[in-house]
Amino acid sequence: MAVVADEAALRRLYGSAAGRSVAKQLDRLDHHCRHFISLSPFMLIATADASGAADVSPRGDVPGFVAARERELLIPDRPGNNRLDSLTNILATGQVGLLFLIPGVDETLRVNGNAFIHDDEELTRLFTVAGKAPRTVLRVEVKEAYLHCAKAFMRSRLWEPEAQVERSALPTMGEMLRDQIAAKDAASAASSFATEAPESQEQMVARYREILY
Numbered sequence: 001m002a003v004v005a006d007e008a009a010l011r012r013l014y015g016s017a018a019g020r021s022v023a024k025q026l027d028r029l030d031h032h033c034r035h036f037i038s039l040s041p042f043m044l045i046a047t048a049d050a051s052g053a054a055d056v057s058p059r060g061d062v063p064g065f066v067a068a069r070e071r072e073l074l075i076p077d078r079p080g081n082n083r084l085d086s087l088t089n090i091l092a093t094g095q096v097g098l099l100f101l102i103p104g105v106d107e108t109l110r111v112n113g114n115a116f117i118h119d120d121e122e123l124t125r126l127f128t129v130a131g132k133a134p135r136t137v138l139r140v141e142v143k144e145a146y147l148h149c150a151k152a153f154m155r156s157r158l159w160e161p162e163a164q165v166e167r168s169a170l171p172t173m174g175e176m177l178r179d180q181i182a183a184k185d186a187a188s189a190a191s192s193f194a195t196e197a198p199e200s201q202e203q204m205v206a207r208y209r210e211i212l213y
Contacts, residue, residue, distance in 0.1 A: 025146045028070045029111070033145050036109045037073075038064040039102050045075075046097035047089035047115075055085045066100075067126075071142045073098070073111065076127035076134040079211050087136070090115045096140055099148075104159050106150030114141040132213045167201065174198030 004010055026033070042060045049055075059075065067074040077087070090096065094116070100109040116139045118124075124133040157163040170176070175198045199207075 034068045037068040040100040044099040050092040073140040075138040077136045106153035108148040112144040129213045172201040
């Protein structure tokens with residue numbers, strides 16, 4: 001199996017980027033980018049730790065939950081699982097890559113920049129929902145921004161109704177976690193989870209709804 005090991009070999013296969021694929025890259029968020037973000041209820045945040053180990057995590061809320069200025073983004077950190085993978089990576093490297101999506105729209109928006117974690121009360125209270133403020137707000141200094149073409153979404157047919165998969169095609173989250181934890185380490189204390197009745201999908205959704213904010 002051949003391995004492509006350097007950029008020169010890659011370029012021999014793909015050629016060079018040119019035209020508007022290069023020209024479209026901005027060093028700020030213009031009015032089109034900010035409008036896109038105002039309509040987006042979902043984004044992915046990519047980070048890496050000091051060793052280069054990478055992670056991608058989803059973030060979602062009402063459309064426009066990310067506050068956008070020309071050279072700055074503010075992202076509230078809503079309750080999660082407290083693994084803090086993204087935030088600890090940001091502490092290590094201070095870098096993020098963001099991908100904004102809008103349901104039904106095949107184009108996406110990519111934003112890269114420097115990230116800082118803030119817990120100032122005057123900042124967190126700006127993102128209060130149902131009387132609950134986020135513990136922290138992520139501030140991103142925009143370094144690169146550009147709209148990404150629709151080809152991946154056209155190929156995947158992600159938004160097309162006939163391409164949707166019934167949730168019943170998968171086991172429940174509780175069942176999958178039970179099996180994975182048991183297989184990972186049957187002798188550990190964590191494996192006690194495998195002996196419990198798995199949480200149903202309905203129970204999981206109800207529990208999540210109580211802690212969304």
